[in-house]
Amino acid sequence: MSERDTVLLSGNEAVALGAYEAGVKVAAAYPGTPSTEILENLASYPGVYCEWSSNEKVALDGAIGAAYAGRRALAAMKHVGLNVAADSLFYAVYTGLGGGGLVVAVADDPGMHSSQNEQDSRQYARFARVPMLEPSDSAEARQYVKVAFELSERFDTPVLLRLTTRTSHSRSPVAVASAPAGVAGRGRPAVADPLPVPDPHARSAAAALAELAADPGKYVMVPGNARLRHPIVEERMAAVADWAETSGLCRTEPGDLKVGVVTAGVAYHYAREILPSASFLKLGMVWPLPRRAIADFASRVARVLVVEELDPFLEEALRLMGIEVEGKRYFPLVGELDPAAVRRGMAAAGLVAPAPSPCPPPTLPARPPVLCPGCGHRPIFYALRRLGTVVFGDIGCYTLGALPPLAALHTCGCMGGGLGNLQGALKALEFDASDVQAEDGTFRGRPVAVLGDSTFFHAGLPALANLAYNQGGGLVVILDNHTTAMTGHQDHPGTGRTLMAKTAPALDPEAIARALGVEQVATVDAYDLDAFLRTAREFLASRRPAVIVARRPCALKTRRRQRAPLVVAEACNGCGICLRLGCPPLLRDGEKVRVDPDLCTGCGVCVAVCPRRALTTEGGEG
Amino acid sequence: MPELDFILAGVGGQGIILAGDVLAEVGLRTGHDVKKSEVHGMAQRGGVVTSHVRWGKIVRSPLIEPGTAHFVLGFEALEAARAAHYLGDGGVAVVNRYRLPPPSVTAGQAAYPGDDEVEALITGRGATVAWVEAKTRASALGHPALAGVYLLGYLSATPVLAGSVPRDVWLAALERLVPETHRELNRRAFVEGRENAAG
Structure with missing residues (x-):
């Protein structure tokens, strides 16, 4: 050893x-x-x-x-x-x-x-x-x-x-x-x-x-x-x-005395790479600051430059110390620094030559992340779009429901925020002169909230208690994929397993919702579009607090256990309704639709969507 | 030992992280200071993954400055094109002959660039391009995700690296980073890719 x-x-x-x-x-x-x-x-x-x-x-x-x-x-x-x-x-x-x-x-x-x-x-x-x-x-x-x-x-x-x-x-x-x-x-x-x-x-x-x-x-x-x-x-x-x-966390690297760079974190490496000749004061402790060491460094160089990511935190602190300093004048306040940004800043400060040939990234079709094939969130967003609801969202994979063609999530602010938003929006609607939804008999424009299971345990509980107690009358959809998917599948109080790999009694979102005072609680299989729509309509019509738990394990975790890919039958007339699911394996192919068998998990959600029943699982169980 | 900068570019799930780790490990084993950095916001959900690997005497920045990379390892043609601006004069792009259209293309709102357009972006940087049938060969070997290691094999036989890093160093790095159950297949993919480049 x-x-x-x-x-x-x-x-x-x-x-x-x-x-x-x-x-x-x-x-x-x-x-x-x-x-x-x-x-x-x-x-x-x-x-x-x-x-x-x-x-x-x-x-x-x-x-x-x-x-x-x-x-x-x-x-x-x-x-x-x-x-x-x-x-x-x-x-x-x-x-x-x-x-x-x-x-x-x-x-x-x-x-x-x-x-x-x-x-x-x-x-x-x-x-x-x-x-x-x-x-x-x-x-x-x-x-x-x-x-x-x-x-x-x-x-x-x-x-x-x-x-x-x-x-x-x-x-x-x-x-x-x-x-x-x-x-x-x-x-x-x-x-x-x-x-x-x-x-x-x-x-x-x-x-x-x-x-x-x-x-x-x-x-x-x-x-x-x-x-x-x-x-x-x-x-x-x-x-x-x-x-x-005297901690040793603050390090002076002597160099050219014409420019002294004060920096910390990864910005130090960018600055050293772009301007290797300068003197450096590299701060390992960024608060509180070693004022004497900084003043001493500043007094020995002709010009003090601060290179830091995001806020002018060090820059302002140095200025308050009476040090003449340049920073955000040259380096961006917004976004991540990288060697190119630091070179642009150094060039603007007259310290280095600009990049010999500017290399802007080419303009090409973007590749945004999408809900995975077989994801249980997809049918729920498809259904919510069909209902025409205004959806208060939250933080998780399901935030991707905001992207077209689903485009059925309308806010994303912070963990648990959507539920509080829903309560306030419903109360505000009560001040409208007329109730549009009551008049046209649909739920178009009716606010609902969605959040994931991990988010529910994180910040959803107090907000749901509030919604139930103060009788907001809102519908909350818990998208339960039985994991914290976005960050790479961590356990949470609903999974029955701890980080120490021990089993634990899993908390049940339905039971919790009832205990918090929600009287209308239903569970649906997230793949069952009709069941979800039926339940959502019933709950929305009641105008009383309601929770639907739409359950399906994360498709990334169960990928290998899925069924055979779907096939497109002759009946396909290319209407494109299935493409509104935004499912990656469903591709337009001339006048018809094609399924990429490498990507399709066989979840079958598109079968229910197709009016001609042209998508089939006739390939049988895989 | 040469100081080299590599960009690995592709789509989530293609094995970019592993290939980058192998490349970084090889750098370490050949006496370099090494840094490796990944950009993968929501990569598992079909997004872009870019990995920066740097070998040097002293490597400062974990990110490579555009216009200076020696190699782009393109796991997918569009993503190779997107990373082309990182290449410096005389650089080399090793590109998997594989197209995975993004949603805007499948929806008919954007066009996937042709091979000639991808090549133009690379040669416009003063770099050369080598198309490699990695996806096809990897699928033949049993799994499309082996394409990354196949590409690494090809990369290992390009002139600068063939002359400076022995084959055994690559294989030892691969062995260290790949779980035992997958070692033999990965080794075969690497060796095939290497022989393809040499032949």
């Missing part, structure tokens, strides 16, 4: 490795791209309790509880997950953890590869008064997790570890103990340095909790206590800023 080896780890794998090596005992997360693989990897190390919590706030509260109990704990989430967990972050800053280290890994998504917005989580560090470290590659990610735990315990504070899509999902070399034979360093952790890691906490969890119980002034955040805690928080941040000066 002593032999050293170098493996290529993603940033997320490196965070998991670092956390394991730091002796983390409890880790919790809700899946969210690009953060998901942190917990998936950490769960495969021995001696760490890992869970998919029902949402990010629950995950962070759990991690705080473990830290209160004196153990090192980690919570991981994507940037918008930190919005959900923000309330918990803020109280943990006031109470501190009492000795157990707490690290919150938050992965931003500049460029919105898989997100509804791009937000700069560094603002949370300043807002909530939390130290934040930002690695630029996998080796740093692993190292910074350990530093973050030490910092957390030393200053009795949560510590944020900021990642981005690029640091989370890029692979770079990490030196480990001898790598195992076989598949490694790819979706699975490399073998760690020899254990046991000495547990830094001689104290038992019970002893830690006894200490906590004896100190209500620190942990009971009623106003009288919190007023006394706030100055401690401010003093703590000043102390951390002092520590940052």
